Amino acid sequence: LSLYLLLSIGLKGGVELAHSGITSNVLITLGVTVLMAFLVPVYTFYILKKKTSVFDAGAIAATYGSISAVTFITAAAFLRDLDVTYGGHMVAAMALMESPAIIVGVLLINIYRTDNKNGSSNSYKSILKEALTNGSVVLILGSLVIGLLGGEKAGVALAPFTDHIFKGMLTLFLLDMGILAGKRIRSLRLAGPFLIGFSIIIPIVNAILGIVICWLLGISVGDSLLLVVLLASASYIAVPAAIRLTVPEANPGLYVPMSLAITFPFNIIIGIPVYFHVIQWLN
Amino acid sequence: LSLYLLLSIGLKGGVELAHSGITSNVLITLGVTVLMAFLVPVYTFYILKKKTSVFDAGAIAATYGSISAVTFITAAAFLRDLDVTYGGHMVAAMALMESPAIIVGVLLINIYRTDNKNGSSNSYKSILKEALTNGSVVLILGSLVIGLLGGEKAGVALAPFTDHIFKGMLTLFLLDMGILAGKRIRSLRLAGPFLIGFSIIIPIVNAILGIVICWLLGISVGDSLLLVVLLASASYIAVPAAIRLTVPEANPGLYVPMSLAITFPFNIIIGIPVYFHVIQWLN
Amino acid sequence: LSLYLLLSIGLKGGVELAHSGITSNVLITLGVTVLMAFLVPVYTFYILKKKTSVFDAGAIAATYGSISAVTFITAAAFLRDLDVTYGGHMVAAMALMESPAIIVGVLLINIYRTDNKNGSSNSYKSILKEALTNGSVVLILGSLVIGLLGGEKAGVALAPFTDHIFKGMLTLFLLDMGILAGKRIRSLRLAGPFLIGFSIIIPIVNAILGIVICWLLGISVGDSLLLVVLLASASYIAVPAAIRLTVPEANPGLYVPMSLAITFPFNIIIGIPVYFHVIQWLN
Amino acid sequence: MKNLKRVEIVTGTLEAPKVVAILEENKVSGYTMIKNVLGSGEKGFQDGEGLHNAFQNTYIIVACSTDEFDQLKEPLRKLLAKAGGVCLVSDAQWLLH
Amino acid sequence: MKNLKRVEIVTGTLEAPKVVAILEENKVSGYTMIKNVLGSGEKGFQDGEGLHNAFQNTYIIVACSTDEFDQLKEPLRKLLAKAGGVCLVSDAQWLLH
C-alpha cells in the first residue's frame, strides 16, 4: 500500500511541477528545506545529549530531522479536501529532506563518542549508502520524474489509478499504522518523561520554526503546511533502519516508539489541522 | 481492522447512551444479559457433559456462553441499513457478556474433574486475570465511556472517522473471517455429528430463549435483535484463548472450529435475518 | 481476497450460463479452449528447449500454457466497465484451461529427459493429483455450478455480496499483486534476455492466435477478449506449485518471476486494452 | 536431566504432514514445527518466492529416546529419499519437569 | 572456539516473556527467539489454528556457559513444570569473534 501512495503522490507532484515549471519560488522553498534538513538534527542533538547517551541523541536527532512520508501524504490529502492547492515541488522537498538527517546524526555521534571506535560497522561509506539508496527516496524521485516528463498525458492516463482509490488506500493505511503505533506504546515505559515530552514538543517547535520561515518568505498556504509537516514529522522506517545498522549502540526501544507511537499520531490527529489554521490565520 | 470496528461501535454506543440516559429499561436489559451470561454456559455444560469429556464440555460451554463481537457489529450494521434504532447500552451489554462464561466454564470443570488437580495452571487468579484483562472488553468499555462523556461533540468529531468507512471495513473484515472460517472447516472431522449439530442447534435454542425473554419484557425490536445475537453467538478468540491457557486438557481442535467455522457463519448468513424477522413478526 | 474474487466470478458465470443455456456456440468455444490448452505448451516447449534445459522448458511451457485467474477477472471487470457482455461459459473455459498444461509439460519433460529417472518424485499419479485437485479449479467449477443451479435466485441473493464490493476488492488485490510482482523483478537477473523476451513475445503470439481463431469462428467480442486473455496469460501460483513438486529439477527462479513479474503486469496494463481494441476493430 | 536424541528434519512444507504421520504412527507425540522456512539443497532453492507452500520448507524438531528414534529411522529415510530434505540427529539432555 | 551449552526451550508464546525474564535475572543477555512455532506435546496440539498467541509456541535458543546454565536450570524447570514445554541442552562450540 505505502508503495502505491508514494508512487501516486510522486506522479501527482511531477505533473503539477510540469505545469508550474521550476520558478525561483520553487528553488527558494527547496533551499530552505535542505537547510532545515541539516539544522534540525544538529540543534535537537545538543538538546538530547544533555539527557541521553551520545548514541541515542544522534539516533533521535536523525529520526526527527528526517520526515514521515505518510504524514506528508495525509497533509496533502487534507489540503485536497479543502481545495487548497500546493506545488508539485513539495514532493521533491520531501525526498530531499529524508536522508541528510541520517548523515548529520551519525557525524555528530562520531564527533562526540568517547570510545574511538569510529569506522568498522559505521564506516561512512555504508552510512551514505544506507542514506541514499533508500527505497522510498528513489521511488518518490523516480515517480516525480515520470510525472514531470509525462506531464499532462501521464496525469490523465494515471488519473483513475491515482485519484479514485487514493483516499481509500490512505485511510486503510492510516488504520494499519494506527494499530502498529498502538502496539508500540507500551515500549515507551523505557523512554521516560523527558523523551516522551521531546516527541511532542520538538515537533511543535519545528512546526513554529517552519510557520515563521514560510510567513517571512511569503510561501503559499498549501506549500507552507506541507513544509511545516515535513519539519514536524519524524521518520519511523527509513531512518531508524539506517541507524540500527550504522549505530547499533543506540537503543531502538527509544527512537522507534517515540517517532511511531507519539509523534506520528500527534501530527496526524492534532498537528495537521492546527498547523493549517495557524498558517491560514497568518495569511 | 477489528480494533477499528470495536472502537467505532463503542463510541457510537456511548454517544447514543449519552442521549437516552440510563433508564430503568436500560438496567433491565443489562440485568437480563448478565443473568443469561451465567445461565447459558451452565445448561450447555450439562448437555455437553453427556457426550464429551468434562474439559471439552466446560470449554465449549464457555465458548457459547460468551459472545462474538463481529457478529454483534454485523447485526448492528444490519439494523442501521434498515433504519431500525437500537440503544447504546447494548454495547455495554456485549462487553458485560464476554467474560462471565469463562469463569463459569472453568468453575464447572473444577467441580466435575475426577483428577483433583485443581490449582496449578488453572488457579482462579490467572483465570480471572485472563477473563477480565481481556483486550477487547477494555477497548469497548473504554470507547463507550469516551463516547458517553464526549456526547454530541465526540459523535460529530468522529462521524467521518466512524460512519463513512465503517461499512467497507466490516465487509473486508467479514471476508477475512470467512476465509479463516473456511480454513478451519476441515478441522471439524474430529468433532463428530453431535458437536456439529450442537454448534447449530444451541445458537438457535439460545436465540429462541432470547426472543421470548425480549418479548415478555417488551424490549424494542433493535435491542432485541442485538440481545438475541449476543446469546446466539459464540466467542472464537477471547474465550478460546483463555481456555487454552487455563484448561489445556480441553481440545482446541473442537471448541475453536465449532465456533469459528460453523456458528459464526451460521449467525452472519442465516441467523441475523431470521431472528430479525421473527422478532418483528412478534411485535 | 482471491477466494472471494474466484467465488463471485464463478457465481456470475453460472447465473449467466443458466440464462443463455448451453448452445453449440458455447461448446465450440470450450472445445477451442481445451484444444489450445494442449497445443500452447507443446509449441512453446520446443521453442524453449533450444535455449534452456528440458526441465526449465517444460516448466515454463506449462506455466504459459495455463492461465492466470486474476488476469481473467480483470478482463471481465474491464468488459463490464464498457458494458460489453460475455458468456458465463467463459468461466468454465478458464477452469478447463488451468490444468492440462501441467500434464503436457511434465509428459514432454519425461519424453526428452536424458537421465531415465522417470517415476519416483514425478510419478504420473501425483502429477494428475496435483493438476486436478487444484484448489482454485474446484472452487471456480463449484461456484459455477451453484450459480448455474441457483440461476436467477442465486444471482439476486448474492448480488449485493458479489457486485458492489467486487471492484474495490479487485483493485486492492491487483495492488497487492503489483507489489509482489515488483519484489520478484530482481530475481530476473538470472533469466537472461531470451527468457525475458519470451515472457512478453509469447503472450502476444498467443493473443494473436486467439484473436484470429475467434475472428474465424465469429465469437462475440466479449467472449473473444476473455479467450484471448486466457491464452496470453500465464499461471503464477497453481502451475508453478505443481511443477515445483513434480519437476524439482526445473529452476523456480525462472518460471515464477517470468510469469509474475513480466507477463502478469504486461497483460493487465498493456495487454487487455490492446487486445480489446484489435478485436473490436476486426468486428 | 535425561539423555535423548534430538532429531531435526527439514523438508518441503507439503511433505511435513507425512513426517508428522510417521511420528504419530510410532507414538511419538512430542514435536515442534516451524513453517515458512527457506533453504537450499539438491532440489535447488526453496526461496519462498512462489506464492505457494510448495516453495517453502518446514523444520521439525523431535526430542525422543534412542529406541523411539530407531523406530522412526527407516520410515523417515524412505520419506526423505522420495521427498527430499534432511534429517540430522544429535545427542541432548532433557531438563525434566 | 569456546565450549558452551546450547540450551533450547519451547513453550507457549504467552509464557515466553517469563523465560526471557529468567534469562535477564541471571544476566544472560544473549538469546535468539522464534515466534509463531507450532508443535505437539502433553498439552496436545499447538496448531496455531486459534486466532490468538495462546495457540502458538515460541522457540528460544540460548548459548551460555555451563555455570550460567546451572543458574538457569532451577527457575526454568519450575516455569516449564507449570507452563508446559521442553528444555533441551546440548554441547556446542562458539566460533569466537
Next chain:
Amino acid sequence: MKNLKRVEIVTGTLEAPKVVAILEENKVSGYTMIKNVLGSGEKGFQDGEGLHNAFQNTYIIVACSTDEFDQLKEPLRKLLAKAGGVCLVSDAQWLLH
C-alpha cells in the same frame, strides 16, 4: 548415518545474504534459513519492533563436513566480527537417504 558438523548462525536479516554468499563461495549448497527471528545480544534487542528487516535476525543452519566447516570458519568469523551475531558448531549425524 554419517557424521558431520551442524553449524548454526544467527545474524541480522540484512547480513544474512553475506552468510549465504560465503557458503556459496565455498561450494556449500545445502543450508536452511529462518527469517523474522528475534533475539538479544551485544547489539541489544532485535525485537522486530522497527518496521524494517534491520530489526530482525535470520537463523541459518548448515550441515556440512568438518573440512567444509574449516573452510567456512575464517570468512564467517570475519563477517560476524563486523556484523555481529553468533555461530555455534556442534556434532550431528546425517540420516543418509
